[in-house]
Amino acid sequence: MSLGDVEVRSKSRQIFYSIILIALSVPVIVAFSMLVLSSFANQMVTNFDFSKVRFTFKNWQLLFQGRIAITGGLRENIFLYLINTAIVAFGVAIVTTLVGTLSGYAISRIRFRGRRFVLLMMLMLHALPGSILIVGVYFLYRLWMPTSLNALRYFSFFYVIVARAALEVPLSVWLMKGFFDLLPWEVEWSALVDGASRLKTWAKIMMPLIKPGVVAILIFGFLAGWQDIIYVRTFLIDKTLATFIESNLESEMAYMPLLAAAATLYLLPTIFFYISSQKLLFKVYAGGIRR
Amino acid sequence: MASIVLENITKKFGKVTALDGVNLQIDDGEFIVLLGPSGSGKTTLMYLIAGIYRPTSGRILFDGRDVTNLPPKERNVGLVFQNWALYPHMKVFDNIAFPLTLKKADKNTIQQRVHEVANMLRIEALLDRYPWQLSGGQQQRVAIARALVKQPQILLFDEPLSNLDALLRIGVRTELKRLQKDLKITSVYVTHDQAEALAIADRIAVINNGKLIQVGTPNEIYYNPRHTFVAGFVGNPPANLLNAEFDGTRLTIETKTFQAPAELLQRISGRRRIVLGFRPEKGSLLDHITENAVGIEVQVYEVESMGREQIVTVSIEQTMVKVLRPSEEKFQVGQRLFLCVDIKDLMLFDFDTNEALDVR
Ligand SMILES: Nc1ncnc2c1ncn2[C@@H]1O[C@H](COP(=O)(O)OP(=O)(O)OP(=O)(O)O)[C@@H](O)[C@H]1O
Ligand SMILES: [Mg+2]
Numbered sequence: 001m002s003l004g005d006v007e008v009r010s011k012s013r014q015i016f017y018s019i020i021l022i023a024l025s026v027p028v029i030v031a032f033s034m035l036v037l038s039s040f041a042n043q044m045v046t047n048f049d050f051s052k053v054r055f056t057f058k059n060w061q062l063l064f065q066g067r068i069a070i071t072g073g074l075r076e077n078i079f080l081y082l083i084n085t086a087i088v089a090f091g092v093a094i095v096t097t098l099v100g101t102l103s104g105y106a107i108s109r110i111r112f113r114g115r116r117f118v119l120l121m122m123l124m125l126h127a128l129p130g131s132i133l134i135v136g137v138y139f140l141y142r143l144w145m146p147t148s149l150n151a152l153r154y155f156s157f158f159y160v161i162v163a164r165a166a167l168e169v170p171l172s173v174w175l176m177k178g179f180f181d182l183l184p185w186e187v188e189w190s191a192l193v194d195g196a197s198r199l200k201t202w203a204k205i206m207m208p209l210i211k212p213g214v215v216a217i218l219i220f221g222f223l224a225g226w227q228d229i230i231y232v233r234t235f236l237i238d239k240t241l242a243t244f245i246e247s248n249l250e251s252e253m254a255y256m257p258l259l260a261a262a263a264t265l266y267l268l269p270t271i272f273f274y275i276s277s278q279k280l281l282f283k284v285y286a287g288g289i290r291r
Numbered sequence: 292m293a294s295i296v297l298e299n300i301t302k303k304f305g306k307v308t309a310l311d312g313v314n315l316q317i318d319d320g321e322f323i324v325l326l327g328p329s330g331s332g333k334t335t336l337m338y339l340i341a342g343i344y345r346p347t348s349g350r351i352l353f354d355g356r357d358v359t360n361l362p363p364k365e366r367n368v369g370l371v372f373q374n375w376a377l378y379p380h381m382k383v384f385d386n387i388a389f390p391l392t393l394k395k396a397d398k399n400t401i402q403q404r405v406h407e408v409a410n411m412l413r414i415e416a417l418l419d420r421y422p423w424q425l426s427g428g429q430q431q432r433v434a435i436a437r438a439l440v441k442q443p444q445i446l447l448f449d450e451p452l453s454n455l456d457a458l459l460r461i462g463v464r465t466e467l468k469r470l471q472k473d474l475k476i477t478s479v480y481v482t483h484d485q486a487e488a489l490a491i492a493d494r495i496a497v498i499n500n501g502k503l504i505q506v507g508t509p510n511e512i513y514y515n516p517r518h519t520f521v522a523g524f525v526g527n528p529p530a531n532l533l534n535a536e537f538d539g540t541r542l543t544i545e546t547k548t549f550q551a552p553a554e555l556l557q558r559i560s561g562r563r564r565i566v567l568g569f570r571p572e573k574g575s576l577l578d579h580i581t582e583n584a585v586g587i588e589v590q591v592y593e594v595e596s597m598g599r600e601q602i603v604t605v606s607i608e609q610t611m612v613k614v615l616r617p618s619e620e621k622f623q624v625g626q627r628l629f630l631c632v633d634i635k636d637l638m639l640f641d642f643d644t645n646e647a648l649d650v651r
Contacts, residue, residue, distance in 0.1 A: 186376035189343045192363040193370045194390040194437070208380045 032267070038260035059261040076244065078262075084157075085226060085240040089269075091161030092225030093218050096168040100217045101210070103169075104176025109185070119177075122170035130167045131230050137163050141235055153237045160235045161225070168224050172217035179213040215280050219273045226269055241266045293353045293444040293477055294319045295340060300349035302335055302501075309335040311501040313349070320475035322468065324488040326512075326525070327498035333481045334373055336498070337447045340479065341370045353445070366445070369438035373449040373481075375430050377422040383409075383433050384418040390441035408436040411466055413459075427454040432463065439470070446471065446478040453483070464491060485525055489513065497521050513570075519645040522568045522638060528602060528613045530638065531574070533567045542567070545608040547587045552634045558649040559639065565648065568638035574614040576603060576628045584631040591626040605630060 037045045042054040066075045107115060141163075146155050183206070191201040207214075229242040236243070245262050248254050295317040302310040310332045317323050325333045338344040339351065342363035351359045358366055369390075377386050384405060385392075391401045409415040412432040422430055431454045438446060451467075452460045468491045471478050482488050488495055489509040496506045497520070505517045516522035522530040536543045537559055542551045544567070551559065559565055580586030589605035589612065596618065603614045603622055612630065616622075639648040 184374065184376065186372045186374055187378065189338075189341075189363070190370070190372060190376040190378075190437075191389075192343065193341050193366075193368060195364050195393040195441070197364060200393065205378055 035260050035267075036264050038257050039264045040261075041257055044256045044260065059258045062255075062258050063261045063265070078244070081239050081241050081244045082265075084236070084238045085242070085266075087157060088161060088164070088228070088232060088236070088240060089222045089225035091157070092165045092168065092228075093221035095161060095165035096172050096221030096224075097214060097218050099165070099169050100172025100176050101214060103173045104178075104213075105180050107173065108177045108180035119174075122173055125167075126170035126174075130164075133167075134230065134234060137231075138234060149237075156235050156237045160228075160231050163235065164225055164228050164231045165221065168217070168221050172220065175217060176210065176213050179210045183209055212281050215277055219277055223270055223273065226266075294355075295445065295477060295479075296350075296352040296355075297336075297339075298350040298352065300336075300339060300346045300351070302332075302339060302344060303347045309501050310339070310346075313498075313501075313503050315496060315503060315506065317477055317479065319354075320472075320477055322471055322478045322480065322491060322493045324492035324495045325479060325481045325498060326483075326485065326488050326495055328524070329483075331498045332501040333498060334449055335501075337370065337449050337479065337481065340445065341368045341447055342366045367441075367443050368445045368447060369441060369443035370447045371431075371434045371438045371449055371451045375434040377430055377433055377437075379422055381421075382418070383414065383420055383422070383425070386422065386433055387418075387436045387440050390437065394441070404440050405436075408439045411439075411470065412436050412463065428456065428459065431455065435463075435467070442474065443476065446476050448478065448480040450481050450483065452487070460487075467491075485527055489525075495525075497524065499524075515647075516568075516638065517647045519566055519568065519640045522640070526570060528571050528615070530568045530570050531612045531614075532640075533607070533610060533612070534642065535565055535567045537561075537563055537565060542585075544587060545610060547607055549585055549587060552583075552585060554634050555637065555639065560648075562641065562648075564642035566640040566642055566645070568640060569632045569636055571602070571613045571615040573632055573636040574612070575631050576605065576614060576616065576620070576622065577631055578628060580629050581631050581633075583635075584633045585637065586629040586631040589628060589630045591622050591624050591628065593624065594622050 034045045037053075039059050040055055040057065042056050042058070043052065045053055063078055066078050106112075107119065141159055144155075144159075146152050187205060187209075188201055191205045192198075196204065227242065229246060232240050233243050233246070239247075241262065245259060245266060248259055248262075295315075297313050297315040300310055300313040301308065313332075313336065315323075325336065327333050335344065339346055342358070342361055342365075346359065349359075350357055353366070378389065381389065387405045387408065388401050391404060396404075405418070406415065409418055412435055414429060414432050414436065417425060417429055417433070422433065425433065431451060435448070435451050438448075448467075452463060455463060464487060470476075480491070489512075492509055494506060494508055495512045497504045497512065497518075499520050505512060505521045507515070507517075512521060512525055516525065516530070519532055523532050533544050537551065539561075540551060541548050575581070576589075576591075577586075587607060589607050591603060592606045592611060593604040595602045595604075599618060600615050601618050601620075601622075603616050605612050605614060605628070607630075614630065622628075640646060641648055
């Protein structure tokens with residue numbers, strides 16, 4: 001190994017790290033591949049013996065037709081579940097981002113009394129898993145829930161979004177606080193002195209600089225909403241993909257390859273966001289300011 | 292292009308009083324240097340003029356117009372921040388062009404103006420880089436360029452050259468001064484570098500603890516300080532200040548006593564304690580006391596060579612005094628000599644108020 005600049009990692013070390021990372025991800029990759037393969041097969045792929053496995057689109061076809069139990073004539077509206085899942089996911093993403101960005105700004109910029117306390121409490125909250133809090137959250141739900149069933153359906157969407165977002169808020173506030181901490185007042189002021197309005201300063205200066213953070217918490221929020229099952233099952237009247245898959249797993253007439261298709265569909269956004277946002281997340285600007 | 296009047300400006304941050312009753316008039320096209328120690332309120336004063344802070348009390352006038360409550364956007368002020376505050380996500384060109392794009396200037400004008408200032412500040416080769424790809428001194432010049440490019444009516448520089456090497460510093464400083472005179476832009480300039488202050492200022496405002504101590508031309512500030520703070524702050528090394536007791540005829544510094552010159556009696560006017568001051572270059576070290584001078588016996592404590600000159604530190608018992616002498620004179624540590632200062636070069640201050648005792 002030769003000595004290079006401190007910043008430059010040696011080649012052999014890079015290869016070493018890569019091997020470890022690949023080794024660690026093999027089980028995950030294999031499991032996901034089997035799931036995806038199963039969704040295109042006539043039976044579950046559970047080992048590497050492919051002799052009885054036949055390739056088919058049938059599972060996907062049945063899934064989109066909503067014909068879940070292949071023997072019974074049950075039909076379910078998979079598109080509705082997809083939309084429900086998306087509503088919850090986008091809802092959580094938007095609430096998390098709004099609250100995270102605004103509170104992060106306030107906590108970073110304003111030295112108000114109890115600021116440290118708020119920060120510590122939020123860390124505590126983040127340390128508690130959502131399932132522990134659910135009793136209290138359910139209590140509030142019962143307290144506020146409307147009596148008419150129609151109103152309750154809308155309310156349950158609203159409630160599940162806000163409650164689930166609340167779990168994501170601590171982390172996003174911390175993250176955004178970090179971003180604003182990196183941005184001194186002077187940069188904002190500089191734009192104002194240069195002749196920008198408050199709105200322009202926000203759009204042209206602040207936003208580009210905190211974009212990686214905003215994108216990150218948008219995605220975290222979206223995935224949290226998309227993947228959630230506990231809150232959705234407890235509060236939401238309607239079904240989402242998660243509860244749909246779960247209830248079918250338990251049913252007696254479950255046809256596993258079809259559920260594999262549903263699960264694959266369910267996984268798509270996660271994979272999509274993971275790949276598409278990687279570059280953006282690391283595009284953090286710094287410099288130009290003396291500290 | 293505008294005169295500035297600060298009327299009784301006070302700025303408080305909670306319990307901290309950053310500025311305390313500041314009154315200052317800056318003429319149209321004048322170049323004022325703010326000189327003061329760290330934490331004295333220089334940056335705060337800049338921010339008040341720029342409109343970033345609102346004064347707790349007092350008024351700010353530009354050309355007689357009250358701008359106290361005007362937002363920065365409407366003040367047409369250029370400000371070079373102490374920490375530069377470049378926009379990290381913009382290339383140097385866009386950083387400099389930002390004020391012009393906000394004014395919706397057309398592309399050609401922007402190109403031309405940006406290249407003009409970049410050229411003057413010798414950063415034309417850097418226009419295509421991001422701020423983090425620049426050295427401290429280069430970033431600083433980008434910040435200056437951004438303030439200059441919009442040709443504001445008032446320019447505020449908060450220690451704009453602190454990161455440049457000595458040579459570049461003098462070069463840029465001369466350019467700045469020339470540009471300022473050409474465009475007649477009223478400028479306020481903060482610096483810690485006294486030589487710089489004395490070299491470029493039309494007038495210097497010395498500030499300490501949020502109070503303006505003295506405002507005057509470099510000559511007045513240097514040779515006629517109105518306050519011990521100014522005498523003890525300006526100059527390199529600054530003026531020597533010695534506590535002296537007066538018994539009606541004789542002055543005593545520690546245990547050393549000498550006859551008070553008749554010329555000073557009227558200025559002392561019977562005070563029991565005063566502060567005597569003199570500039571290091573006005574003291575001479577001899578084996579006798581010269582005519583028209585006061586002399587006191589001292590011992591050489593240390594000699595530091597500075598090339599053409601040397602700083603000789605001498606002790607009067609406990610008190611250390613610094614004297615600037617030509618390198619040709621030779622001194623030995625421990626040597627006993629007379630420190631002589633011409634009477635006309637003596638500065639007198641009141642012991643309690645620290646204010647100068649006369650107008651010379
Ligand atoms: N936002 C603020 N909140 C509280 N106190 C402040 C604030 N800004 C400045 N101060 C205080 O006001 C005083 C003046 O600060 P200022 O930044 O104007 O000093 P300065 O002369 O620019 O110092 P330096 O030469 O170190 O830049 C200091 O005591 C400082 O602690
Ligand atoms: Mg300052």
